[in-house]
Amino acid sequence: MITVPAVRFGVVVFPGSNCDADARHALSTFGDADVRLLWHKDTSVGDVQAIVLPGGFSYGDYLRCGAIARFSPIMQAVTEFAEAGGLVLGICNGFQILTEAGLLPGALLRNTGLKFVCRYVNLKVENAATPFTGACREGDLLRIVVKHNEGNYTVDPATYTKMQANRQIVLRYVDARGERAAGANPNGALDDIAGVCNEHGNVFGMMPHPENSVEAELAGGADGGKIFRSMIDALRPAVPA
Amino acid sequence: MSARATVEAAVKLGLTAEEYAHIREIQGGEPTYVELAIYSLMWSEHCSYKHSRPILGRFPTSGPRVLQGPGENAGIIDVGDGWAVAMKVESHNHPSAVEPFQGAATGVGGIVRDIFTMGARPIISLDSLRFGELDEPRQRFLFDGVVGGIGFYGNCLGVPTVGGEVYFEPSYAGNCLVNAMSAGLLRADKIVRAKAAGIGNKVVLIGSKTGRDGIGGASVLASQEFDETLEEKRPSVQVGDPFTEKKLIEACLEMLGGDLVVSMQDLGAAGLTSSSSEMASKGHVGLDIHADRVPLREADMEPWEIMISESQERMLAIVSPARLSDVREVCARWDLDCTEIGEVTDSKMLRIFWHGERVGNIPARRLADEAPVIRTPSFKPDYISDKPVAINTYERPDDLGAVLVELLAAPNIASKRWAYEQYDYIVQANTVQIPGSDAAVLRIKDTSRGIAFTIDCNGRHCYLDPYRGAKAAVAEAARNLSCAGALPVAVTDCLNFGNPEKGDMYWTFEQAVEGMAEACEALDTPVVSGNVSFYNESFGKPIYPTPVVGMLGVYDDVSIHTDQRFKDDGDVILLLGPDSAALDGSEYQKTMFGQVEGRVPDVDLALEKAVQRVVRDGIARRLVKSAHDCADGGLAVGLAECCISSGATGGAAFADPDRVGPSRARFRGADVEIKTTLRDDVALFGEGPSRIVLSVAPTHLPAFRQLAGELPLAVLGRVTGAVLRCTIEENVLIDLPVGELSEAYESLPDRLD
Amino acid sequence: MSTVHVRVYVTPKRGILDPQGVTIERALPALGFDGVSGVRVGKFIELDVAVDGGSPEVVRAEVDEMCRKLLANPIIEDFTFEVDA
Amino acid sequence: MSTVHVRVYVTPKRGILDPQGVTIERALPALGFDGVSGVRVGKFIELDVAVDGGSPEVVRAEVDEMCRKLLANPIIEDFTFEVDA
């Protein structure tokens, strides 16, 4: 029997992260993933194969979400890891940190409703050819919870044009039929954008929380598991037939 | 320290002349000002429970699962497999009335500290809120601010807020109620108690710097004419810093888990004073506190201010000298201030020092545990009636369908989605049942077990009859848990009342405690923690007596739970419980007739217990597919809620009506026929205890009937279509699409713009 | 109809905890900025008010009321404002 | 060691949606304030910087860098600042 080694994930813990344990727990439900926590004061990411920047309120979201966290020592290492092609997933606050750090284009503004919003959204997979969505088909719907105050994605028009051409819009908020619709977008994000990747496709940020959506018996359902499945599959050496 | 601690000064601090004499006697002469300030806080109603202590003794507080009853920061219940749950509810009414956002936020912060102080990781919060009517802009402002503050704090902490309740009644207009409940999970053999021990051990203050926040929040220091700098010394509103609290949770649990500290206590009301004197008193030791070592936010603070400041996000730890450097290391890692401010002594005295000079010296036990007790002579208020209102006093409305729509849209019944969608109810990956059903359900990771929570009180019923109303609150809380399939096991309570110095008010308090105590005894749910909030009055008018009941339920196997949603066409709808419902005290009486009067029904505790057992057994044997407590709005509203919440997509996991897309088509309707001896409108909208609407697959009906035995059980009809139709004696009284009902039920936001 | 430009400065009241300020100040040295103290974070609000022939005093009074009622929370915040000439 | 007081004004960039400004502007008429337009909500940050014998230019350069790197996000915000004499 040939055993394929588990994929090594690092989950970064910033002061104020509060979905770090959830991300670790979610990954631990996959038999072929190993997880370790990376401390924000660390200067190296070690030998991990993928990094998750978790949700939460790093530094209380004070000043701007992600603004202080992005200066953490670990972020220098994460940047180098990303530039070398490593997979980096930013969830919610992690997404905000990635935009603040310049690893993803755009920025996340206050929700148009000016309120924190926790609810289920339907997400359409717009691009299934990324390492984060490979386990999905294009047009698939994922039902996952969002919970944030600042998820209103914005980017300048010139960059947006390039992003579209480059298929960097990976997830959009849609209705239960998979259609773009008023009311489907919980935060006012530009063109219903819920998740984007960088030009090379190895850095991905999304506002909804896949780590709260890996176990069917819980309220969060299991649709989010596809994001982690995709990452694991992308990193596992092909199993010999 | 210019001021003298005279009897005049004492009275200004809220003490009575007798109390002052008592203090002189304990101190052997005139106290110092620091001592007087400390006594005034510790002997305030809020800290000493002087009006409530003798009455609270009535509660049952022990049982096979109780690991810690009242008297610590939180009560603790054994939930199996070596796991335990710490739980507590607390009021933050007055701060929220002043500044709703920060008041509510710091209320959450305080209750969460009570939980992790015990060594438990906070895993859930619930909120019980009461305001005046929403047509007043001030009440909308309060509601908006309070919900925003609860979300702001809890969301940042990463503690899910998974349940609560909100009521709007004129009696709360001048005095809103904001009760925050929290619970945490810990190993049963790792309970930490707030007891100082080990002569020579160090007293360490961890967390935020100390400012003038809420000085005298628990007494009347604010109105003290101290000197000409009064303006600058005015107490500040407490501002919450959830980021610091999140770091405190992690650092404290790390220190407690690693046995780095001997014990721990949070700084709540009366700040350093109460935490240090309680720790000393519990441990039968003394504490020396060097007030000048406390890190300050404002440099010019005086020792008495430092001792009673209520600055948030601070913890006091007792640490052995050998562990001090480890404790410092953990705090440094979490960027938290950590300051050694004193030491444990064998003197049994709380001694306060200021740059080496002793400025206070008080016997800890007498200060913390021997505050005077007051029992107000009580009498029954005139308004209480022992006769139900004659039914023909109220004319039956013609269109009962329209009544149902109006009741569903009434703020007390309408969906509170607007509020709970501002709360992260899913963080920590334990949430099995989100808000919107009878109880919040969580799993316990790495076990098959689960726990359920609810928080309940019908203040209107308690107003009409505090004994019956309080009893009903316990029964309803237990019923909510049973409807979710959980076994109710323990209570935490928050008793919100008016001025206890008034005899009629005191009577309502005594009655409520008696009612709660009887129900808790009968239902085997001991009271393990709680809080009393008196003086909830404005312009001499008290709130409704509001004894809020927070309850914990347990599952051996959490996969055996259910919710209120009708699931499948053809399922049989049943009403378990008596055909008795009252108009008095109902939402129907208030909304349609503008009255709150009469006599509310009494709970038959034996029947209640039996009904709940049958529902739980039915769920455990997988006979019951949905169960819902018939409470506010009566049977018709209960049925409508089962239909409305069926509009979910996906499996049980998604108990969340999708407001986008075509999923409304999936609403389940119901066709029911009610056999009753009551007038038809009362049968539909009257309220009474011990009644549960449930659904079973037709093939399971005989088995369920057998389970119910002699208990009243009525077959009402079937789950079918997308319309709710209710018939009584061949008159179709309600015949409305569930979509329309849902619209009314979801209309709360329309009232908030 | 002509308008005047107004700048409103909202600051945390003296003595009131400013968690944002405290957190930023704590973080700055690690980001390479030393010697910074007394950080306080408030709001800066700009708006245009129609004058409609009203005197400057009228506009100032209106802005003052607006600050009290909506733009600042007088329980925990102070404010000042400037009205362009 | 002496310090200088610095006031930083961070404003939403032109063309960037300012949900808070929009909401305030919409709320004003209901409160009886008409004729208010162009509401933009930004931040007002005050701090003290140690001068350490550095020239005013040095301090200005340092504050400028702090704003660029941390206090404002250039994608969505502009900033200006004043250094007390």
Ligand SMILES: Nc1ncnc2c1ncn2[C@@H]1O[C@H](COP(=O)(O)OP(=O)(O)O)[C@@H](O)[C@H]1O
């Ligand atoms: N303030 C609140 N916070 C969170 N959840 C709430 C709040 N108010 C109501 N809910 C949720 O809405 C649902 C219905 O509330 P309620 O009608 O009071 O329930 P019940 O009558 O079953 O006690 C419950 O799931 C409850 O937890």
Ligand SMILES: [Mg+2]
């Ligand atoms: Mg209710």
